[in-house]
Amino acid sequence: MNPNIDDYLDGNAAAGELSNIFAMDVTAAEGQCAHCGAIKRFAEAHVYMQGPGLVARCSVCQHALLRFVSARQRVFLDLRGLTCLILDTSQLVESGR
Numbered sequence: 001m002n003p004n005i006d007d008y009l010d011g012n013a014a015a016g017e018l019s020n021i022f023a024m025d026v027t028a029a030e031g032q033c034a035h036c037g038a039i040k041r042f043a044e045a046h047v048y049m050q051g052p053g054l055v056a057r058c059s060v061c062q063h064a065l066l067r068f069v070s071a072r073q074r075v076f077l078d079l080r081g082l083t084c085l086i087l088d089t090s091q092l093v094e095s096g097r
């Protein structure tokens with residue numbers, strides 16, 4: 001699949017799906033692109049939702065950071081495009097977890 005390069009939403013569009021599997025808000029996290037090394041907030045990623053799931057791409061180089069497909073009772077999460085994901089745990093303290 002080769003989506004139209006301009007037909008994307010920002011990373012916040014993935015918040016609903018990702019909140020089903022992550023206890024923390026991933027869109028507020030920073031991630032490092034495995035392809036170009038850019039460290040950006042996930043909310044800045046370009047999210048394509050035209051396929052059966054969603055694909056988040058690096059806003060700098062367009063490399064796929066995350067692929068998410070939900071089918072029946074399973075979620076397939078491909079994070080190969082992220083070297084690391086940096087989560088701010090202060091939000092856990094604030095919510096009392």
Ligand SMILES: [Zn+2]
Nearest residue numbers: 033036058061
């Ligand atoms: Zn990149």
